[in-house]
Amino acid sequence: MTGPILSVSDLSVIHGNECPDCRTSTGPEVGTNTCASCGAVVACTDVSFDVYPGQVLGIVGESGSGKSTVLQCIYQDLAPTRGDALFAEFEQGDRSIWQANRRQRRELRTYSMGMVYQNPRQGLNLLVTAGGNIAERLLAADWRRVEDIRDTASHFLNRTEVPINRMDDFPAFFSGGMQQRVQIAKALANNPTLMLLDEPTTGLDVSVQAGVLDLLREIQSSKGMTVIVVSHDLAVIRLLADRTLVMRHGQVVESGLTDQILEDPQHSYTQLLVNSAA
Amino acid sequence: MGYTSVRGGLDAIHHAEQLIERTVQRARSSIDPAQIQSFFGLALDRVMSEGSLYDPELAAIALQQAEGDIIEAVILMRSFRSTLPRVGYSFAARIDEQRVHRRVSAAYRDIPGGQVLGCTRDYTLRLLGMPVDPLDDIQDQDVPGASPAFPTVIDFLRREGLMAEPPPESPEENPADITREPLRIPAPRSARLQILARGESGAVLSLAYGALRGYGLAHPYVGEIRSGPVPVSISHPVTGRRARIGWLPVTEAHMVFPGSGSLSSDAADMSVGFGISTGRDERKAISMGIIDENLTRAEGKTPGSPIEDQEYVLHHIDSVEASGFVEHLKLPHYVTFQSQLHQSRRITELVKASRAND
Amino acid sequence: MTSVRQLVQDAGVSASAYSYGFLDETAKREIRRKTLKAIAIPGYQVPFGSREMPVSRGWGTGGMQLTLSLVGPDDVVKVIDQGDDAGVNAANIRRLVERTTGLSTTLETAMASIIQSRHRIPEEALRSDQILVLQVPVPEPLRNVERRVSAARVMHAERDYSKMWLALYEDIVRRGEVSFGAGYPVMVHGRYIMAPSPIPRWDIPLLNQSDALYLFGAGREKRIYAVPPHTSVEPLQFDDYPFAVEDFDGKSCARCGANDTFLEESISEVGMPRFRCSDTAHCDKVLESREVGT
Numbered sequence: 001m002t003g004p005i006l007s008v009s010d011l012s013v014i015h016g017n018e019c020p021d022c023r024t025s026t027g028p029e030v031g032t033n034t035c036a037s038c039g040a041v042v043a044c045t046d047v048s049f050d051v052y053p054g055q056v057l058g059i060v061g062e063s064g065s066g067k068s069t070v071l072q073c074i075y076q077d078l079a080p081t082r083g084d085a086l087f088a089e090f091e092q093g094d095r096s097i098w099q100a101n102r103r104q105r106r107e108l109r110t111y112s113m114g115m116v117y118q119n120p121r122q123g124l125n126l127l128v129t130a131g132g133n134i135a136e137r138l139l140a141a142d143w144r145r146v147e148d149i150r151d152t153a154s155h156f157l158n159r160t161e162v163p164i165n166r167m168d169d170f171p172a173f174f175s176g177g178m179q180q181r182v183q184i185a186k187a188l189a190n191n192p193t194l195m196l197l198d199e200p201t202t203g204l205d206v207s208v209q210a211g212v213l214d215l216l217r218e219i220q221s222s223k224g225m226t227v228i229v230v231s232h233d234l235a236v237i238r239l240l241a242d243r244t245l246v247m248r249h250g251q252v253v254e255s256g257l258t259d260q261i262l263e264d265p266q267h268s269y270t271q272l273l274v275n276s277a278a
Numbered sequence: 279m280g281y282t283s284v285r286g287g288l289d290a291i292h293h294a295e296q297l298i299e300r301t302v303q304r305a306r307s308s309i310d311p312a313q314i315q316s317f318f319g320l321a322l323d324r325v326m327s328e329g330s331l332y333d334p335e336l337a338a339i340a341l342q343q344a345e346g347d348i349i350e351a352v353i354l355m356r357s358f359r360s361t362l363p364r365v366g367y368s369f370a371a372r373i374d375e376q377r378v379h380r381r382v383s384a385a386y387r388d389i390p391g392g393q394v395l396g397c398t399r400d401y402t403l404r405l406l407g408m409p410v411d412p413l414d415d416i417q418d419q420d421v422p423g424a425s426p427a428f429p430t431v432i433d434f435l436r437r438e439g440l441m442a443e444p445p446p447e448s449p450e451e452n453p454a455d456i457t458r459e460p461l462r463i464p465a466p467r468s469a470r471l472q473i474l475a476r477g478e479s480g481a482v483l484s485l486a487y488g489a490l491r492g493y494g495l496a497h498p499y500v501g502e503i504r505s506g507p508v509p510v511s512i513s514h515p516v517t518g519r520r521a522r523i524g525w526l527p528v529t530e531a532h533m534v535f536p537g538s539g540s541l542s543s544d545a546a547d548m549s550v551g552f553g554i555s556t557g558r559d560e561r562k563a564i565s566m567g568i569i570d571e572n573l574t575r576a577e578g579k580t581p582g583s584p585i586e587d588q589e590y591v592l593h594h595i596d597s598v599e600a601s602g603f604v605e606h607l608k609l610p611h612y613v614t615f616q617s618q619l620h621q622s623r624r625i626t627e628l629v630k631a632s633r634a635n636d
Numbered sequence: 637m638t639s640v641r642q643l644v645q646d647a648g649v650s651a652s653a654y655s656y657g658f659l660d661e662t663a664k665r666e667i668r669r670k671t672l673k674a675i676a677i678p679g680y681q682v683p684f685g686s687r688e689m690p691v692s693r694g695w696g697t698g699g700m701q702l703t704l705s706l707v708g709p710d711d712v713v714k715v716i717d718q719g720d721d722a723g724v725n726a727a728n729i730r731r732l733v734e735r736t737t738g739l740s741t742t743l744e745t746a747m748a749s750i751i752q753s754r755h756r757i758p759e760e761a762l763r764s765d766q767i768l769v770l771q772v773p774v775p776e777p778l779r780n781v782e783r784r785v786s787a788a789r790v791m792h793a794e795r796d797y798s799k800m801w802l803a804l805y806e807d808i809v810r811r812g813e814v815s816f817g818a819g820y821p822v823m824v825h826g827r828y829i830m831a832p833s834p835i836p837r838w839d840i841p842l843l844n845q846s847d848a849l850y851l852f853g854a855g856r857e858k859r860i861y862a863v864p865p866h867t868s869v870e871p872l873q874f875d876d877y878p879f880a881v882e883d884f885d886g887k888s889c890a891r892c893g894a895n896d897t898f899l900e901e902s903i904s905e906v907g908m909p910r911f912r913c914s915d916t917a918h919c920d921k922v923l924e925s926r927e928v929g930t
């Protein structure tokens with residue numbers, strides 16, 4: 001059996017000056033993210049997990065649980081306070097990606113990872129065309145033929161069901177659903193090994209959500225892509241994730257196979273989540 | 279032909295210069311620079327501030343040569359200044375050694391040392407061609423000068439803990455010199471203050487005004503504004519002792535900004551924006567104080583408006599740089615424009631062709 | 637000792653009051669050091685303590701500082717503005733060089749050891765014993781895609797140029813081709829994207845693998861950069877949208893008849909376009925050889 005593609009250990013993100021009490025005065029038992037002793041905000045502590053090739057890992061929790069923080073650290077939008085993340089495509093997994101220099105970080109984002117943010121405005125440049133948004137990732141990977149770039153952009157827009165005749169239009173004028181599809185096409189453009197989805201359907205109308213979810217599931221299974229999906233919505237997790245972490249107040253309270261967690265939740269918080277979703 | 283002639287550029291330049299020269303020579307034969315010094319002191323203050331060279335005589339000559347165009351006079355001062363080597367650094371001037379000619383606070387009615395109105399136009403009626411009232415018999419010795427040491431208003435705020443103590447002076451460390459070292463953003467405060475102090479008065483004023491109107495920190499208070507000469511001292515090259523080499527007339531503005539305090543930090547609630555100009559340019563000093571504090575508070579944050587943005591403020595308020603680049607557009611751009619014509623024609627053709635295909 | 641004040645008041649402003657080459661020795665040394673650094677890192681913009689010069693900033697003060705810090709008693713200087721030795725700015729700068737150094741200047745490209753130019757490279761091939769100093773208004777090639785100097789510096793440091801390439805791509809999509817006219821961005825030695833100063837596209841190929849040293853000076857923006865001899869300089873281009881120089885469609889110079897030079901268009905009194913060489917010294921030379929030939 002092959003090893004994990006990504007192995008995160010002891011990830012902690014603390015905003016403000018940390019004190020020795022931070023760890024014990026926050027978390028699900030205490031019911032807060034703010035350290036009573038020093039006032040630091042503990043976004044997440046001691047988060048560890050492995051992701052295997054082709055697997056979809058779900059992270060579920062309410063807002064403030066730290067789930068998006070974990071994703072932002074992996075995509076390096078945010079620097080962790082401590083922890084390691086060994087990634088198969090970075091120095092053979094010998095060194096944490098959080099020790100990468102700026103150029104290496106950019107290479108990871110260009111060649112190995114794709115990110116879909118909840119708000120398409122974060123992942124798209126609304127001042128350039130839909131095709132240009134996809135081109136940006138290809139250009140970063142040194143593509144230098146306009147025709148090839150446009151063929152590939154068409155391919156992925158087609159794949160994500162964006163009409164090709166909108167390729168040279170500005171996504172600022174697109175509907176929210178279509179913006180999200182362009183963002184997914186952009187994230188897919190370099191065939192990333194690891195796809196990161198941060199609440200990919202949360203901002204969308206309910207009628208549009210199902211279509212985007214089907215699309216994501218279909219692309220994942222056809223490509224065998226490794227995915228980490230973060231959501232507050234158990235329905236999204238149920239549909240996409242093989243394994244799931246449940247987070248609350250910055251800590252992982254439960255983890256396991258998604259089916260198992262949904263059928264037989266162990267932690268009281270998970271039980272609450274499952275029951276209220278039912 | 280003149281401007282566009284293929285040959286004979288030198289002749290054209292020579293003739294253009296002669297026309298200016300004639301005016302300048304007429305001015306030189308009818309006005310003595312000493313007269314400019316006596317009656318146009320505020321204009322010279324601007325020339326010296328923005329020219330960053332204190333020399334009223336040279337400033338008067340520059341202003342005369344520039345037909346009263348302050349920016350042109352500043353260019354003359356600056357290009358002369360750049361031929362002067364830096365001999366050394368003075369000690370930081372001590373404001374409590376200032377001979378106060380004027381000093382007002384808008385924060386307190388009564389301040390130790392008192393409010394000293396001095397020579398100001400603040401309360402004059404702005405009537406064009408105002409009739410001259412008969413003068414009272416004011417003797418020169420009634421004008422304050424050899425005043426006692428005035429404590430500053432912000433000293434009292436510091437004593438009360440409302441404002442942080444200034445960082446300790448480090449005598450070994452010379453301030454940044456923006457005339458010798460290119461600007462790096464984020465710039466240290468010493469570099470920022472130098473650029474602001476040399477900044478074009480109108481540019482500094484309108485940025486400060488924009489800040490006050492809502493693009494920056496809310497209403498500050500004039501803790502105090504004070505004018506008068508301060509002694510300039512250096513370390514004596516032989517004895518090493520502190521030696522006074524002259525007096526520099528300056529106007530300082532201490533702009534008090536509240537609002538720094540928060541429950542999650544120990545920061546004092548008030549802080550001070552510092553403005554200084556040579557001579558009596560109060561408008562410039564106040565404006566500079568406003569911009570200084572806006573930049574300081576925005577340090578390390580993503581700027582929300584131009585006034586909080588070091589790159590925007592520091593790169594665009596220098597009169598020599600701004601006027602040079604704007605006015606260079608007058609230079610011939612025949613080649614550049616030819617290249618542009620080619621490109622615009624090509625693109626017009628491509629657009630036509632693509633329309634025809636539709 | 638005559639005071640500076642006296643000299644200034646003498647109206648004639650005697651040039652002898654100033655150092656050789658206007659700048660003081662410290663300034664010249666610094667500029668030479670920064671120039672060496674620029675040559676050592678082709679295409680990299682070296683910040684320098686740009687001095688104020690006795691002309692407006694933006695009127696060639698960067699080029700002037702380079703020229704004045706490099707000239708010695710054996711140099712012959714040529715100054716061109718948009719190809720024209722007699723252009724008003726060229727004449728003015730030449731006058732400053734003459735007055736502050738006592739050097740002689742030339743109009744002939746081949747005679748010059750240092751050529752200061754604004755927005756043109758001479759048509760005549762330059763030699764290895766010649767230096768071309770180009771005046772630069774905006775040294776930052778990324779300014780259009782990243783207006784913050786601090787951010788652009790990081791992009792250069794990391795060779796992160798995808799924003800620039802994206803701008804070219806969007807240009808092609810929206811306008812049919814890359815729309816830079818003068819000042820077409822180039823890649824130097826495969827490492828730094830560089831603003832070649834607003835020279836026409838016509839001159840861009842002359843930067844590549846040249847025998848001469850090219851120096852670029854931006855006074856207002858306080859940057860020096862260089863293309864050393866025999867360095868690769870390539871215009872940014874897509875494989876299927878190759879860079880092309882201006883095409884004059886067989887037109888020739890109305891004065892010397894040349895049809896292999898960069899032509900400048902003017903509008904005659906009757907509104908008809910008229911073409912002539914932009915490089916006036918080269919035009920003279922062609923004309924002379926024609927006359928000798930007849």
